[in-house]
Amino acid sequence: MSTSLICSTDEARLWKPLKDAKIQCRLCAHFCVIAENERGRCGVRVNRQGRLYTLVRDTVAALNLDPVEKKPLYHYFPGTKTLSLGTMGCNLSCSFCQNSSLSQPPRRGEAVRGERMQAEVVVDLALRSKAASISYTYSEPTVFFELVENVATRARERGLGNIIVSNGFQSRECLESWGPLIDAANIDLKAFTEGFYKDICGARLQPVLDNLKTIRGLGWWLEVTTLLIPGLNDEPGELRAMADFIYRELGPQTPWHLSRFHPDHTMLDRPPTPPQTLKKAWEVGKEAGLSHVYVGNITGVAGEATECSRCGTPLLLRQGFHVRNIGMDDGACRACGAPVEGQGMKTIPLEATT
Ligand code: SF4
Incomplete structure (x- = not known):
């Protein structure tokens, strides 16, 4: 893992200059006003000489191939794999955070660690891994907006889906900028x-x-x-x-x-x-x-389990992150014909009955 160095191509998006070399970051609903040489609350956006730079433009700190059910997304191409990536940093400071070793160190002013990866490399890896999508997750994708934008643009061009797993604390400008690039989201x-x-x-x-x-x-x-x-x-x-x-x-x-809590980070009581x-x-x-x-x-x-929203017939059974289609034919309930809500619901084959 290398420590990120700032260069001109690391200039951030979605900010505006203020007086006295201060800037306002307009990426999330904190709308931080940041003085020169200071970082925003997330710890990964820094004011250098009156311009805003990101410390995580292409610095990936976590990368795994996951079942899409793990995001969790149960109605988006069920049974497929998603290449999941995250950087360090977060705009929130939840005391129960389950990824605090990634999310919190930059907020304390600590160095941003990770591997610099070009967007094309990430997309190539997803395709070689037979993933159906790329997920922006683990920490908070809002604070690595530029990385999401770069990777998602190339992923879209090459037929992959894009998934945001987020705390939902963006600015409206952030969401609208991502708008056409993102296919699915799980929001807390x-x-x-x-x-x-x-x-x-x-x-x-x-x-x-x-x-x-x-x-x-x-x-x-x-x-x-x-x-x-x-x-x-x-x-x-x-x-x-x-x-x-x-x-x-x-x-x-x-x-x-509805997810089960386990004691973590500073919420251990x-x-x-x-x-x-x-x-x-x-x-x-x-x-x-x-x-x-x-x-x-x-x-x-x-x-x-997923049940038909019209007749209640069980359609998809899950055990952990493994999913079985027992009642859905071509994206619809086999019993009553109602379409099952979601995207890519036709892609999971119906299990043969004996
Ligand atoms: S993304 Fe970071 S710097 Fe920008 S407003 Fe949010 S917390 Fe502040």
Whole structure:
């Protein structure tokens, strides 16, 4: 791993100059005002002589071939592989972060580590690995906007899909700039109170809600994830408010993933989410009218299968990240013929019955 050095081609996008050599970064909803020689809150965008530079233009810190179900995306080319990459840095500071060794060091002023990789090299690797898509994930793709843009442009030209896995705290300009390049997104809805976002994540709820609606308008395939943390965001009334928001603003067919918390980073004083809490949350989502509610980070509980939103027939069964098609024929329910919501749903073959 090498430490990134800034050069002129590392100039960042989406910023504007202010007085006294200050600049405003317009990439995420923090809209940092950054003085000369200072970094923004994410730690990977720096003001040099009144211009904004990125420290992670092509500096990949994590790269893996994953099942697309691991993102999680359950309704986007199920059963395919996605080449997943991330850099260091994040615009949030969640105390429960599960990737804190990547996301947080730049925020403390530490060096950005990673391997410099050209976009063409990443795309070649994805194609050689027989991936159907590239995922921008692990830390927060917003803060490596330019890398996403470069790789996604080339990936699109060569027939690969592009997936954003994000905290949803972008600026509108960021989302609209990515607009035509991105095919699918999994966005966190971490809680439904401003207090949670402020105290635990160093952010705000409202921009996330606004961005979820913007993403729906951009036409990306959208799935939403909530990590259930005991005592912080698992109260049934709050869960119902989240489910009602998804139903009303994003549509009843938007998949909602309820994920199990494990103690991590600095949040070590809370137990893992009890299975009964996940079950209750799943029921809340279904009672609110959502067609596809899933339970994740745990096995052996209900809520891992995709059922037909019209007749309830089981269509896709999952065990861990392995998926089996037992009821979907050519992207539609074999029992009643209803199309199954998503993209690429025709690509997973129906298992032969004996
Ligand atoms: S990406 Fe967000 S946190 Fe980082 S410098 Fe820009 S506005 Fe600040």
